Amino acid sequence: MAKYVGARQKRVEDPRLITGNARYLEDVQLPGMLHAAVLRSPYAHARIDSIDTSAASRLPGVVAVFTGQDFADLNPLPCAWQAGGVTNNANTPRVLEIDKVTHTGMGIAVVVAEDRYAAEDALAHIEVAYSVLPTVVDAKKATEAGAPQLHENAPDNICMTWECGDQDGTDRALGASDVVIREHLTNQRLIPTAMEPRGAIGSYDPGTEEYTVWMTSQAPHVMRLLMTAFVMGIPETKMRCLSPQVGGAFGSKIFLYPEYPMVAVLAQKLGRPVKWTESRQENYIATTHGRDHQTDFEVGALRDGTITALKVTTYANLGGTLSTIAPGIPTSLYGSMLSGTYKIPHLHCQVYGVYTNTAMVDAYRGAGRPEATFVIERAVDLVARELNLDPAEVRRKNFIQPEDFPYEPASNLLNGLAYDSGEYEKALERALEQVGYREFRQEQQEARQQGRYLGIGLSSYVEICGVAPSKWVGLPGEGWGAGLWESANVRVHLTGKTVVTTGSQSHGQGLETTMAQVVADELGIPIEDIEVKHSDTMSTPFGYGTYGSRSAAVGTIALYNSVQRIKEKARKLGAHMLEASEEDVVYQDGNVFVKGSPEQAKTIQEIAGAAAVAYDLPAGMEPFLDDTAYYDPPNCTYPFGTHICIVEVDTDTGRVEIKRYLSVDDCGPVINPLIADGQVQGGITQGIAQALYEFAAYDDSGQLLTASMMDYAIPKAEHLPHFENSHTVTPSPVNPMGIKGIGEAGTIASAPAVVNAVVDALSPFGIRDINMPLTPQAVWRAIQEAGR
Amino acid sequence: MQKIPITVEVNGRKASREVEPRLLLVHFLREALGLTGTKIGCDTSQCGSCTVHLDGMAVKSCTVLAVQANGSQVTTIEGLGNGELHPMQQAFWDNHGLQCGYCTPGMIMTATKLLEENPNPSDEEIRDGLEGNLCRCTGYENIVKAIRAAAETARGGS
Ligand code: FES
Ligand code: FES
Numbered sequence: 001m002a003k004y005v006g007a008r009q010k011r012v013e014d015p016r017l018i019t020g021n022a023r024y025l026e027d028v029q030l031p032g033m034l035h036a037a038v039l040r041s042p043y044a045h046a047r048i049d050s051i052d053t054s055a056a057s058r059l060p061g062v063v064a065v066f067t068g069q070d071f072a073d074l075n076p077l078p079c080a081w082q083a084g085g086v087t088n089n090a091n092t093p094r095v096l097e098i099d100k101v102t103h104t105g106m107g108i109a110v111v112v113a114e115d116r117y118a119a120e121d122a123l124a125h126i127e128v129a130y131s132v133l134p135t136v137v138d139a140k141k142a143t144e145a146g147a148p149q150l151h152e153n154a155p156d157n158i159c160m161t162w163e164c165g166d167q168d169g170t171d172r173a174l175g176a177s178d179v180v181i182r183e184h185l186t187n188q189r190l191i192p193t194a195m196e197p198r199g200a201i202g203s204y205d206p207g208t209e210e211y212t213v214w215m216t217s218q219a220p221h222v223m224r225l226l227m228t229a230f231v232m233g234i235p236e237t238k239m240r241c242l243s244p245q246v247g248g249a250f251g252s253k254i255f256l257y258p259e260y261p262m263v264a265v266l267a268q269k270l271g272r273p274v275k276w277t278e279s280r281q282e283n284y285i286a287t288t289h290g291r292d293h294q295t296d297f298e299v300g301a302l303r304d305g306t307i308t309a310l311k312v313t314t315y316a317n318l319g320g321t322l323s324t325i326a327p328g329i330p331t332s333l334y335g336s337m338l339s340g341t342y343k344i345p346h347l348h349c350q351v352y353g354v355y356t357n358t359a360m361v362d363a364y365r366g367a368g369r370p371e372a373t374f375v376i377e378r379a380v381d382l383v384a385r386e387l388n389l390d391p392a393e394v395r396r397k398n399f400i401q402p403e404d405f406p407y408e409p410a411s412n413l414l415n416g417l418a419y420d421s422g423e424y425e426k427a428l429e430r431a432l433e434q435v436g437y438r439e440f441r442q443e444q445q446e447a448r449q450q451g452r453y454l455g456i457g458l459s460s461y462v463e464i465c466g467v468a469p470s471k472w473v474g475l476p477g478e479g480w481g482a483g484l485w486e487s488a489n490v491r492v493h494l495t496g497k498t499v500v501t502t503g504s505q506s507h508g509q510g511l512e513t514t515m516a517q518v519v520a521d522e523l524g525i526p527i528e529d530i531e532v533k534h535s536d537t538m539s540t541p542f543g544y545g546t547y548g549s550r551s552a553a554v555g556t557i558a559l560y561n562s563v564q565r566i567k568e569k570a571r572k573l574g575a576h577m578l579e580a581s582e583e584d585v586v587y588q589d590g591n592v593f594v595k596g597s598p599e600q601a602k603t604i605q606e607i608a609g610a611a612a613v614a615y616d617l618p619a620g621m622e623p624f625l626d627d628t629a630y631y632d633p634p635n636c637t638y639p640f641g642t643h644i645c646i647v648e649v650d651t652d653t654g655r656v657e658i659k660r661y662l663s664v665d666d667c668g669p670v671i672n673p674l675i676a677d678g679q680v681q682g683g684i685t686q687g688i689a690q691a692l693y694e695f696a697a698y699d700d701s702g703q704l705l706t707a708s709m710m711d712y713a714i715p716k717a718e719h720l721p722h723f724e725n726s727h728t729v730t731p732s733p734v735n736p737m738g739i740k741g742i743g744e745a746g747t748i749a750s751a752p753a754v755v756n757a758v759v760d761a762l763s764p765f766g767i768r769d770i771n772m773p774l775t776p777q778a779v780w781r782a783i784q785e786a787g788r
Numbered sequence: 789m790q791k792i793p794i795t796v797e798v799n800g801r802k803a804s805r806e807v808e809p810r811l812l813l814v815h816f817l818r819e820a821l822g823l824t825g826t827k828i829g830c831d832t833s834q835c836g837s838c839t840v841h842l843d844g845m846a847v848k849s850c851t852v853l854a855v856q857a858n859g860s861q862v863t864t865i866e867g868l869g870n871g872e873l874h875p876m877q878q879a880f881w882d883n884h885g886l887q888c889g890y891c892t893p894g895m896i897m898t899a900t901k902l903l904e905e906n907p908n909p910s911d912e913e914i915r916d917g918l919e920g921n922l923c924r925c926t927g928y929e930n931i932v933k934a935i936r937a938a939a940e941t942a943r944g945g946s
Contacts, residue, residue, distance in 0.1 A: 010881060017889030018877040018896065020825015020865035027824035117808070195829045195837060195890040195924045247827075247890030248924050280830040508888030508925050674884045678930060682887060685927030709834035709922070717915040717928040746927075 004517035004527055008674040011513045012527070013506070022245045025199045025216050026277050033201070034063055036266060036276040037119035038259065039109040039126050040286060041101040044137070044320070044357035044702020045148060046130040048099055051109055056125040061118030064270060065126065067109045068098035071265065077256050078230040080222075081328035083162045083353070084415075084479035089154040091355070093321045095231070095258045095265070102150050102320030103357050104702055105285030107258055112266055112274055135702040139317035139354040140294050150320060150355045157355040159318055160327055164335040164413045165348035173309035173346040177300030181382045186771050187371045189292035189317065189696040190689075191284055191706070192364045193714050194507075196247020198287055199277030202263030206271070210238050211264045217243040217535075218253045218505050219545025224537050226256045226324070227264065239264070243535040246507035250686070251363035252288050253507065254547045255324035284707040289696055290364020292317035293330065293371050299379040305387055305394040309346040312338055312375060316361075318353050323362035325480070327353055332478040333368025333464065333548075339409035340376035341424045341462045341640060342398040347410040357702035363547065365686055366747040369463045377459045377752035381759065382768065391756070392432060395460050399424040406635075417472055419462065419638045420732045420740075423666070427728050428460050431642040431664040434724065440646065448764060453649045454659070455761025459753035462640040465667075465741030466553025466734070468633050485632035486550065487541035488559035490566050492625035494612035496525060496605030500532045503543010504555030509743060510675045511551055515559055517671055518737075522563040523604055524590025541628050549741030552671065553637045557735045562629035569625060573611055574602045576618040637732045637740035641665035643684070643749040645757040651765075654780025656692055656758055662724040663749065667742040668731045676742050677725045683746020684723060689715045690747075691754035695773050713773075762786075794858040798823065799867025807854045814838045816854035817864060825865040825893050829922070836921030839894035840864050846901035848920065865893035868900065876900045876938045885934035887925035895921050899935045908939060 016022045041048075053065040074095050082088035096107045109126050113119035134148040141147060142157040150157055174180050201214040211234075217223050220241040228236040246253060259276050266274040278286065294315045300308040316330035335349040380398070384391040400407050406418035437456070444454045467473060470483030487503040500519055504511055516530040534540055543555070567587045574592025575585040584594050591601035607625070610616065614623035646660040663680055670676045693713040697705040706712040731738025751772065758774050759767060765786040770778055791806040798821060805820050817823045817840070826849060829837035838850040841863040849862075868874045876896050879885065886892040895918070902909065902917040909917065914935050915928065923931060 011884065014881045014886065014889075015873075017886055017892055018865075018873070018880050019869070020823070020893050022889055023824070024827070024890065026828070027818075029822075117810075193924055195835065195888065195922065196827070197829070246888065248888040250924070280832065280835075510887070678884050678887055678926060681927035681929045682925045683927075686924075708832045709830045710832045714922055714924065716922060717918040717932065718912075720915075720928055722911070722932075723927065723929050 004520045005671050006669065007672065009513055009517055009672050011510045012516060013510065013512045024196055024245045024247055025201065025214055028201055028214055028244065030201065030203060030273040033273040033275055034112050034114065034270065035116040035119045036110050036112050036263065036274050037116065037123055038107040038276065039123045040105045040107055040282065042104060043101060043130055043132050044104045045133040045135045045150070046101050047133065048097065048101065048108060049129040049131055052127040053109060056111060056122040059118065059122045059125060061114045062122045063112045063114065065109060065111050065122065068094060068096035071095040072098060074261060074265070075231050077258065078226055079322040079324060079326065080226065080481040081325035082479045083160050083327040083331040084477055086160045086162050088160045088327050089151065091151045091154065091321050093258050095262045103359050104704060105282065105359060110262060112270060135357040135700065137356050137358050137698040137700060137702055139292065139315040139356055142354050142356045143352060150357065154355055159322065159353040159355055162331045162351045162353065163349060165410060166346060167348045170309045170311050170346040170348035174298055174300040174311060177308045178303045179386050180298055180300045181386050182298050183378070183382060183769060185295045185375060185378060187291045187293040187295065187374055188772050190290045190364055190694050191696045191712055192250040192252035192290055193712065194248035194250055194252055197278045197280060197283045198253065198257065200260045200263045201273060201275040202267035203273035204268040210240065211268065212240045213260060213264050214242045214244060215260050216246050216253050218249050218507060218547055220505065220535050221503060221537050221542050222545055223256055223260060227261045231261045240538045243505060249507045250365040251290065251367055251547060254545065255288060255362055280709060281707050284712065285359060285704050288323050288360045288362040290361060291371060292361050295375055297375055297379060299383060301383045301387065303387060305383060305389045305397045307342055307344050307383060307398050310338060310344050310379065312349040314351045316351055316353050317356050317358060319358050319360035320355060321360055323360035326360065326362045328478065328480060329363050329368045334372050336413040337369050337372040337464055338376055339413065340373060341400060341460050342376065343400050344410055347413065358698055365683065366744045367548065369744065369748045370687065370751060373459065373461045373748050374752050377461065377756065381756045385768065391458055392428065392437065395428060395458065396425055415472060415477055417469070417635055420635055420734050421730050422462065422638060422640050423728065423730050424460060424640055427640060427664045427666055428642040430726070430728060431644050431662060434726065435644045435660065435662050453651055453761040455647050455649065455757040457645045457753045457755065457757030457760055458642060459749045459756065460642045461749040462638050463745060463748045464636045465549035465639055466633060466637040467548035467550050468554045469635060470632050483632060484544050485630050486554040486558045487543040487628065487630050488555065488562045489541050489628040490519065490559065490562045492566060492604065492608040494609050496529060496608045498523065498525060498530045500530060500559060501540040502532065502534050502555055502559060503541055503545065504551040505535050505546040507546065509546065509551060509679065514552070514671045514675060515556060518556055518560060519563055522560065522567065525604060549743040552739050553735060553741045554631060554633055556739065557633065557737060558629045558631035560737055561631055562627045565627045565629065566625050570604055570607045572618060573621065574607050577602050577607065577610060633734055635734045637734050639665065639667040639740040639742060639745050641745065641749065643753040645753040647754070647757040647761055649758060649761045649779060651783055654776035654783065656774055656779060658688065658721040660724065661721045663746065664726050664728060665742065665745050666728045666730050667745065668738045668740040669729055670727060671739065679742045680725050680746040681723050683744060684750040685715060685720060687747045687750025688720065688754055691751045691772055692774050693719065792855055794855055796857045797861045799863060809853065809855050811854045812850055813852040813854050813857050814849040817849060823864050823866050827890055827893055829890065834922065836898060837891050837894040839897040839921065841897060841901065846898050865897060868896065874900065875941050879934040879938035879941065883930050883934035883937055885926065885930045891921060891923040895923065895931060899938070902935065903939050903942060907942060911936065
């Protein structure tokens with residue numbers, strides 16, 4: 001009897017957040033704590049000839065100043081996901097750079113002072129002599145002859161050349177198509193901009209030789225492993241990592257950054273805790289960016305709209321050095337999803353991962369899948385346009401059908417994985433009906449007569465979630481340097497109060513609530529009796545953290561499995577207490593009783609007490625209800641849906657107004673609709689932001705022109721529409737709860753929906769494409785160039 | 789650096805400290821007084837995470853010097869509900885008006901002032917009123933909903 005799962009349960013984490021009592025990293029104060037500020041390179045490509053820290057060291061309040069030489073015994077940061085099957089010419093940052101920088105914002109010295117003001121003041125007194133080198137910021141230009149070379153081991157700045165699919169078959173199919181449409185798309189560079197900047201605090205206990213590092217991380221266990229085993233060369237048992245309340249991340253806090261091992265070592269060197277938190281400007285220049293693809297594609301189709309082949313070439317800008325999982329994003333999570341929701345018999349994708357003099361590019365909400373969805377959803381619209389067909393009709397015609405699952409997209413792109421389940425047409429029809437598609441087309445015609453330009457854009461997406469199966473994602477497959485299972489521990493204490501610890505990490509997703517909902521229903525206890533704890537390596541089982549929409553489909557399933565084993569043990573103990581035989585008793589809603597006699601029940605609280613005091617247990621049974629589960633799913637999950645956007649374009653000013661935005665998402669059964677809708681709304685917003693507003697702009701010398709919130713256009717409330725959200729429910733066969741994941745869906749679906757709508761609105765001008773972001777200037781210019 | 793004595797009444801309690809003239813009010817609140825509920829999200833006065841009430845006005849405390857607040861009354865998120873949940877806090881909770889929670893103290897401080905000035909705002913007026921507060925998580929849908937709900941509660945509806 002589900003009571004909590006499926007309910008709009010208010011979040012249990014909210015009281016501390018709405019009262020100002022949540023303790024984010026910046027709120028943590030330790031006795032004697034010092035503050036660090038990092039001197040960052042103002043040049044995008046330069047040799048460091050000399051650094052003079054003497055004047056800075058003498059300033060009042062300054063405790064010490066260090067440069068890269070002081071950390072020379074540490075290894076460069078590891079790149080933990082190198083694209084599978086190809087050579088990755090990996091170059092990664094050091095804790096502080098020693099002789100060379102390849103993008104602005106790389107750290108070259110650190111001041112440690114009694115307070116942050118003193119530390120920041122001292123930065124201006126460090127003298128650095130640079131030899132400035134020529135720069136390149138565009139991924140395609142970086143591969144051309146004569147381009148400045150960033151790394152000796154990466155000729156032509158190519159980090160890796162990766163492909164998937166069948167090139168010959170695709171070429172042949174394109175040749176045999178009735179029409180072939182070619183287009184160039186850019187998926188511009190974005191900055192994740194979590195509202196809480198990054199930070200870290202290190203402390204060191206010389207007695208036990210143990211480090212404690214607080215950090216703003218989505219994956220504290222992984223950080224501990226990478227810092228100790230890979231960078232510092234110490235046993236991971238000598239470090240504890242904590243990631244307290246995290247204020248948003250969107251991917252940018254998955255990665256190991258130089259400052260995390262830095263504060264640990266500084267604390268050890270100085271004998272006092274050291275805190276570092278970034279300014280927003282540092283967040284923009286020194287934290288990872290996302291996307292930045294240049295793509296050429298060819299899509300072939302028959303006259304009736306059947307898509308025959310898709311051929312894609314993408315230059316993915318990876319930045320000046322590799323971030324932790326950078327190569328995995330434009331490969332495994334991009335190329336393999338290019339088929340979208342469609343049966344495309346032939347597909348080929350070639351990706352060049354390229355170094356440029358820009359900030360590191362890594363996963364940003366959706367990570368590879370928004371890029372793939374943008375390509376295929378734009379392609380489908382272009383096919384419809386070319387053949388004068390309705391874009392909804394072309395989608396219907398090509399959809400993978402429910403009976404086709406499990407479905408492997410063309411040429412085994414998923415390396416043995418298959419889409420799990422889907423009813424793509426159902427979600428599309430639901431969305432069309434809700435929006436009133438036919439009526440809209442009528443209205444659009446009438447509006448055009450009056451010189452008003454309305455447009456509608458569809459986006460029927462599928463994404464890959466619950467990124468896990470270790471044998472798929474790991475080294476022999478996709479090149480991720482480890483497994484990607486997840487863990488959970490459930491302990492029912494003597495009084496029946498229950499503590500759950502998880503290897504997942506909550507930074508806004510409300511996992512403390514959704515996980516408690518699942519446990520409450522399964523164990524049959526009130527949600528108030530459950531505490532969900534995470535993000536402390538000392539008190540939680542090893543886990544890989546939260547990203548790739550994996551905390552429901554992987555982390556929560558680990559928890560689910562653990563609870564099943566707790567229930568089984570409770571059932572056996574309950575039978576013993578009832579003096580009944582095990583086969584005759586059942587566990588139901590928190591009670592164990594002989595089938596047919598629920599009035600003679602032992603409650604879970606009584607059983608937990610008996611298990612804890614342990615003076616009368618069945619032979620061979622260990623005391624306590626305590627179980628740890630490690631769950632490695634057999635497959636990923638594939639949420640899907642259709643989003644529809646309606647816009648009006650002011651052709652005089654180029655301004656785009658979103659008049660309606662509607663989503664129908666299918667993530668399987670929904671644990672908490674309140675939270676799921678919130679995830680969708682926030683996700684859609686980030687996609688709309690990409691479509692209309694945001695763009696991380698570099699000048700040719702590698703200076704980031706959008707290095708503050710004044711210049712980088714993250715949307716405000718007034719820039720966004722009201723969202724109409726609904727769901728269809730198609731369970732996944734992959735896991736026992738049928739759940740798929742929802743954290744990234746909104747972002748994956750929304751950018752193409754908006755762009756398709758604007759292009760649809762402007763089709764009378766003959767406009768087929770406009771590069772994102774569709775700012776008034778970009779739209780206005782496109783209209784002017786198209787001529788009337 | 790020379791320090792200046794100031795006295796500020798924060799959440800109904802007088803606090804006297806000697807501060808550097810350049811100390812920002814937000815740092816005074818967070819570091820000198822340990823009131824860490826007020827957040828810092830930017831360095832250009834854009835995000836509004838640091839919003840507090842200063843003599844009855846919603847201000848960005850990263851854009852006010854502590855010495856400018858000398859003799860003033862400040863309310864932070866910690867003092868908003870006087871030990872209970874303020875109806876605006878309740879409305880944010882009820883309507884899932886927050887995800888990571890980082891923008892939330894500032895949002896709530898802005899929203900309470902917004903309703904004082906306009907007790908019956910339209911959705912559009914709410915969105916306009918949030919012009920100085922950024923949220924990266926929610927897409928604002930449920931923030932707008934929460935403020936509308938709080939307005940209804942204040943007007944005695946439900
Ligand atoms: S901290 Fe961003 S406006 Fe004050
Ligand atoms: S809830 Fe995360 S920034 Fe608003």
